[in-house]
Amino acid sequence: MDLRFRGAEPSEEERAAVDALLGPPASAWDGGGRSEADLRVAVRAESQRDMLLPALHAVNDRVGWISEGALDYICRRLTVPPAEAYGVATFYSLFSMEPRPKRVLHVCTDLACQAKGGEDVRRQVEERLGPPGTSWHESPCLGLCERAPAALALEAGTPPKAQVYAPANASLTLGSPTPNGTTPSLDVAGDAPVAAAVPQAGQDGLTLLRRVGTTDPASLDDYRAAGGYTALRRAFELGPAGVIREVLESGLVGRGGAAFPTGRKWDATARQPDHPHYLVCNADESEPGTFKDRVIMEGDPYALVEAMTIAAYATGCAKGYLYIRGEYPRATARLQHAIATARARGLLGDDILGKGLSFDIELRRGAGAYICGEETAIFNSIEGQRGEPRSKPPFPVEKGLFGKPTVVNNVETLVNVLPILERGARAYAAAEPKLFCVSGAVERPGVYELTFGATLRELLDLTGTTGTTRAVLLGGAAGAFVTDLDIPLTFEGTRNAGATLGSGVVLVIDDTVDMKRLLLRIAEFFRDESCGQCVPCRVGTVRQEEALHRLSRRVSDDDLVLLREVGQTMRDASICGLGQTAWNAVESAIDRLGVFR
Numbered sequence: 001m002d003l004r005f006r007g008a009e010p011s012e013e014e015r016a017a018v019d020a021l022l023g024p025p026a027s028a029w030d031g032g033g034r035s036e037a038d039l040r041v042a043v044r045a046e047s048q049r050d051m052l053l054p055a056l057h058a059v060n061d062r063v064g065w066i067s068e069g070a071l072d073y074i075c076r077r078l079t080v081p082p083a084e085a086y087g088v089a090t091f092y093s094l095f096s097m098e099p100r101p102k103r104v105l106h107v108c109t110d111l112a113c114q115a116k117g118g119e120d121v122r123r124q125v126e127e128r129l130g131p132p133g134t135s136w137h138e139s140p141c142l143g144l145c146e147r148a149p150a151a152l153a154l155e156a157g158t159p160p161k162a163q164v165y166a167p168a169n170a171s172l173t174l175g176s177p178t179p180n181g182t183t184p185s186l187d188v189a190g191d192a193p194v195a196a197a198v199p200q201a202g203q204d205g206l207t208l209l210r211r212v213g214t215t216d217p218a219s220l221d222d223y224r225a226a227g228g229y230t231a232l233r234r235a236f237e238l239g240p241a242g243v244i245r246e247v248l249e250s251g252l253v254g255r256g257g258a259a260f261p262t263g264r265k266w267d268a269t270a271r272q273p274d275h276p277h278y279l280v281c282n283a284d285e286s287e288p289g290t291f292k293d294r295v296i297m298e299g300d301p302y303a304l305v306e307a308m309t310i311a312a313y314a315t316g317c318a319k320g321y322l323y324i325r326g327e328y329p330r331a332t333a334r335l336q337h338a339i340a341t342a343r344a345r346g347l348l349g350d351d352i353l354g355k356g357l358s359f360d361i362e363l364r365r366g367a368g369a370y371i372c373g374e375e376t377a378i379f380n381s382i383e384g385q386r387g388e389p390r391s392k393p394p395f396p397v398e399k400g401l402f403g404k405p406t407v408v409n410n411v412e413t414l415v416n417v418l419p420i421l422e423r424g425a426r427a428y429a430a431a432e433p434k435l436f437c438v439s440g441a442v443e444r445p446g447v448y449e450l451t452f453g454a455t456l457r458e459l460l461d462l463t464g465t466t467g468t469t470r471a472v473l474l475g476g477a478a479g480a481f482v483t484d485l486d487i488p489l490t491f492e493g494t495r496n497a498g499a500t501l502g503s504g505v506v507l508v509i510d511d512t513v514d515m516k517r518l519l520l521r522i523a524e525f526f527r528d529e530s531c532g533q534c535v536p537c538r539v540g541t542v543r544q545e546e547a548l549h550r551l552s553r554r555v556s557d558d559d560l561v562l563l564r565e566v567g568q569t570m571r572d573a574s575i576c577g578l579g580q581t582a583w584n585a586v587e588s589a590i591d592r593l594g595v596f597r
Contacts, residue, residue: 008069031076052384064156092367106139118149145439162329212299249425255412272405279320287476289505293411297331301338307414370529389576441510457485467510475502478581480588537579
């Protein structure tokens with residue numbers, strides 16, 4: 001491979017950040033100083049492209065931005081063409097290739113925050129800090145919807161720091177130091193206890209949320225005392241085939257929105273003769289209005305570690321990747337601690353619990369790209385490519401991560417495996433739990449656990465509503481608005497109502513919300529988050545936004561016709577779910593709420 005470098009040199013701080021991750025370079029061939037021996041010996045350079053994203057994070061976390069010299073040094077160390085690395089670095093919104101302050105503020109402008117006054121916060125911050133782009137940014141959903149409006153400050157350094165402002169106002173979001181004058185710690189200063197996001201915390205009868213708020217998330221002993229690792233021991237008794245049989249009989253389907261049967265996915269992966277097999281946990285929870293996975297990871301991290309271990313045992317995976325979104329600093333810290341503790345206690349690594357199972361987990365942070373929640377885009381991101389979806393077939397169970405059979409599940413799907421093995425498939429299926437993320441015009445926003453079959457009205461009776469409810473957005477930006485509160489909250493029930501359960505988003509809209517502005521925000525979101533790989537999505541999301549801007553000023557039948565044609569084209573011809581669902585919420589608002597009529 002002929003690598004073309006421009007001769008830019010990294011600073012000592014940038015070099016130290018990369019070397020801390022990769023270790024010191026062995027020779028000039030991988031970025032070290034040139035010696036006499038290097039001139040006489042040629043070595044075969046092996047690309048380590050899968051370390052590109054962690055290396056970019058290492059520099060960005062310590063310095064605040066990625067210079068040309070730092071990028072060149074990363075490319076020398078990993079044997080990656082600089083032009084391709086530049087394409088990757090500029091794909092993610094949390095990275096910057098231009099100088100900027102070490103402390104950067106991200107102000108959420110997405111749906112839940114907009115419904116709770118986020119626009120006022122954004123406007124006041126702009127008045128005091130100037131236009132967005134350097135010291136602050138307009139951000140898509142930060143996953144703090146239960147405390148909207150929200151903002152997150154990320155500060156580069158050794159170590160990097162984070163500070164949460166939720167609910168936020170202009171004066172809070174502008175403060176760098178804490179009230180006593182010290183700098184916020186990595187444990188995410190200002191963040192509320194995770195139990196605050198679970199109004200049902202401590203109640204009897206909970207399944208997936210039973211330990212959140214009642215068990216110390218940092219203590220493995222507390223987790224085991226509360227029933228932890230009972231499911232893994234049961235898995236060893238059943239054997240891999242027995243575990244898959246239980247998951248199949250339980251009827252568990254994916255909780256990320258696609259609702260594909262989990263047992264079938266596991267069975268197909270386990271049967272593949274090609275090895276190694278990989279397990280990927282999709283914790284890149286970026287759908288506007290969604291925060292259930294964040295709550296599980298912050299409040300019950302060992303449950304996810306145990307569930308991933310069971311999935312790996314059943315499907316024959318020796319390596320698992322936990323891909324978590326970059327806007328979740330506290331969840332990242334909790335999981336890093338849980339993984340390290342489990343490894344130190346013999347619950348990860350070689351010969352787990354003396355049963356001959358070898359499995360370990362590597363945590364990978366995303367860097368601000370909604371599209372990486374698509375299962376094949378995650379593979380590209382982990383491999384050091386741009387996070388663009390792949391065409392299917394082949395499907396991940398045949399050729400996934402690194403071209404090998406791969407099973408991909410999200411956080412909620414995986415933790416459901418624990419009660420399946422603890423109770424048995426039939427008992428689980430009789431009272432199957434589902435998590436809902438409720439925000440907007442409600443008295444008690446947060447994550448709620450109900451059994452499948454409860455109605456939307458029953459859920460809102462638990463949360464309480466404020467004002468006059470105009471509509472409910474189910475499924476997030478990729479979902480649909482509904483007005484019938486008696487819809488059963490099941491995949492079939494919502495589908496019959498022309499909506500989708502999706503990832504469990506329930507955003508309540510009252511009559512104070514400007515629906516035209518809300519639809520514009522949805523269109524802006526999809527325009528920004530489209531990876532641009534396919535024409536229907538790349539062009540269609542822009543045309544959709546343009547038509548909505550015109551309609552917000554003057555209703556035109558021509559623009560309504562154009563909007564429907566563009567939406568149908570995106571739905572029929574886009575490669576992945578982003579383009580296929582970008583029109584859903586807009587269509588439902590026009591047809592059911594009479595917006596633009």
